[in-house]
Amino acid sequence: MAKKEIFELGEKPTLGEVPKKMHAFLVRQDRFGKPIDSWQREIIDVPKLGPKDVLVYVMATGINYNNVWAALGYPVDVIADRQKKGEPEDFHAGGSDASGIVWTVGEQAEGFKIGDEVVVHSGWWEPEDPWVLSGKDPMLAPSVRIWGYQTNYGSYCQFAKAQSHQLKKKPKHLSWEEAACYMLCASTAYRQLMGWSPHTVEEGDIVLVWGAAGGLGALALQIVSALGAKPIAVISDESKRQFCMEKGAIGAINRNDFDHWGVLPATDAPEYKAWVSGARSFGKAIWEIVGERKNPKIVFEHPGEATLPTSCFICDLGGMVVICAGTSGYNVTLDLRYHWMQQKRLQGSHLANDEQAEAVNELIIAKRVDPCLSKTYSFDEIGHAHQLMHDNKHPYGNMACLVNALSMGEGRTG
Numbered sequence: 353m354a355k356k357e358i359f360e361l362g363e364k365p366t367l368g369e370v371p372k373k374m375h376a377f378l379v380r381q382d383r384f385g386k387p388i389d390s391w392q393r394e395i396i397d398v399p400k401l402g403p404k405d406v407l408v409y410v411m412a413t414g415i416n417y418n419n420v421w422a423a424l425g426y427p428v429d430v431i432a433d434r435q436k437k438g439e440p441e442d443f444h445a446g447g448s449d450a451s452g453i454v455w456t457v458g459e460q461a462e463g464f465k466i467g468d469e470v471v472v473h474s475g476w477w478e479p480e481d482p483w484v485l486s487g488k489d490p491m492l493a494p495s496v497r498i499w500g501y502q503t504n505y506g507s508y509c510q511f512a513k514a515q516s517h518q519l520k521k522k523p524k525h526l527s528w529e530e531a532a533c534y535m536l537c538a539s540t541a542y543r544q545l546m547g548w549s550p551h552t553v554e555e556g557d558i559v560l561v562w563g564a565a566g567g568l569g570a571l572a573l574q575i576v577s578a579l580g581a582k583p584i585a586v587i588s589d590e591s592k593r594q595f596c597m598e599k600g601a602i603g604a605i606n607r608n609d610f611d612h613w614g615v616l617p618a619t620d621a622p623e624y625k626a627w628v629s630g631a632r633s634f635g636k637a638i639w640e641i642v643g644e645r646k647n648p649k650i651v652f653e654h655p656g657e658a659t660l661p662t663s664c665f666i667c668d669l670g671g672m673v674v675i676c677a678g679t680s681g682y683n684v685t686l687d688l689r690y691h692w693m694q695q696k697r698l699q700g701s702h703l704a705n706d707e708q709a710e711a712v713n714e715l716i717i718a719k720r721v722d723p724c725l726s727k728t729y730s731f732d733e734i735g736h737a738h739q740l741m742h743d744n745k746h747p748y749g750n751m752a753c754l755v756n757a758l759s760m761g762e763g764r765t766g
């Protein structure tokens with residue numbers, strides 16, 4: 353235990369010493385709503401560690417869409433959900449992406465030692481879950497949770513509590529804020545693209561990437577490109593085109609050039625014809641970029657309701673639509689005739705396991721994928737950054753906020 357009860361941000365106790373209290377950004381149930389109001393800075397106790405846990409002195413945090421949902425209290429009240437499972441806290445101290453320094457370790461924590469510089473991936477599961485112990489994919493374990501969304505004491509805390517398997521080496525060439533911004537989106541994108549054999553990205557494949565200038569999309573473009581395949585970006589604004597081309601897209605389609613989005617009309621309704629015509633034109637836009645009548649083997653999805661009918665329609669014979677969210681809504685429709693006759697796959701995907709997080713971290717360390725840091729904000733702007741994301745007004749790529757790092761650009765050691 354440190355001699356002082358609490359330290360200012362950036363002030364360091366002696367390595368391994370832990371104060372009683374810390375600064376953190378929290379959501380409480382009585383302020384669910386606009387992220388800018390919902391996220392507030394407070395002082396809370398530093399959490400106790402379990403035997404396989406580590407405490408990370410957080411230098412910077414990434415900002416992710418999941419904590420926009422947490423602020424809204426929708427579609428899940430994460431606080432009530434945890435209380436049902438027996439956790440006492442009446443707040444959510446979130447944050448699912450961190451760079452920092454290992455400060456203390458539980459007696460059974462493995463792989464990293466006090467003082468190591470790390471990034472944290474957000475796959476969390478009960479260490480004693482029989483599924484996990486049997487060696488199967490922990491992302492399919494009954495106990496799996498997203499760290500800093502479904503668990504408390506994430507990266508918006510001065511000291512974050514994580515499990516030791518979540519730690520990955522911090523890339524030396526990155527500053528704290530660059531290192532903090534990518535892991536959740538990068539590992540999610542990697543699992544979508546490489547986790548669903550035999551539908552994995554191969555050299556020369558056409559891959560359609562929705563929301564390509566967003567956090568997930570910008571990383572997906574680069575991963576596809578690093579794997580030797582050809583990503584096509586979808587954007588809603590011409591100002592995003594250049595950014596996507598710089599991240600490896602072979603072309604970009606502006607979705608505002610089409611108007612057939614949303615729930616599929618009944619297949620016997622007159623509107624269905626107009627929908628098919630819109631979806632066909634969108635498919636033609638893909639062929640124009642490819643230079644031949646070739647459809648995407650993989651469609652990288654997250655908008656859901658607005659776009660999934662089209663994704664399923666234009667996906668190649670035997671191809672896969674892989675989806676990790678319902679950014680535009682969950683009420684999803686598709687014309688099954690194309691689905692079964694052309695033997696397509698619709699695959700849900702969620703975050704990533706340790707191996708997938710490691711694999712994408714190696715691409716970052718090798719400088720084959722850039723974290724796509726868009727803008728860095730201060731600790732006190734955590735609510736503001738979520739509000740920008742909620743309003744789709746955030747800068748392209750991934751945002752970060754400083755936590756214990758005092759200024760931008762610190763932390764590069766190689």
Ligand SMILES: NC(=O)c1ccc[n+]([C@@H]2O[C@H](COP(=O)([O-])OP(=O)(O)OC[C@H]3O[C@@H](n4cnc5c(N)ncnc54)[C@H](OP(=O)(O)O)[C@@H]3O)[C@@H](O)[C@H]2O)c1
Binds near residue numbers: 416537563658703741
């Ligand atoms: N399950 C998981 O493990 C996991 C992990 C990470 C993220 N996610 C989810 O994935 C989603 C995207 O995350 P992100 O970090 O990339 O968010 P982001 O940076 O806000 O990007 C989202 C992109 O979606 C596009 N978009 C918004 N509305 C759309 C619509 N109606 N139709 C088509 N595209 C639309 C926007 O691009 P344009 O306007 O340019 O088209 C925007 O850039 C979020 O819902 C997030 O919660 C899930």
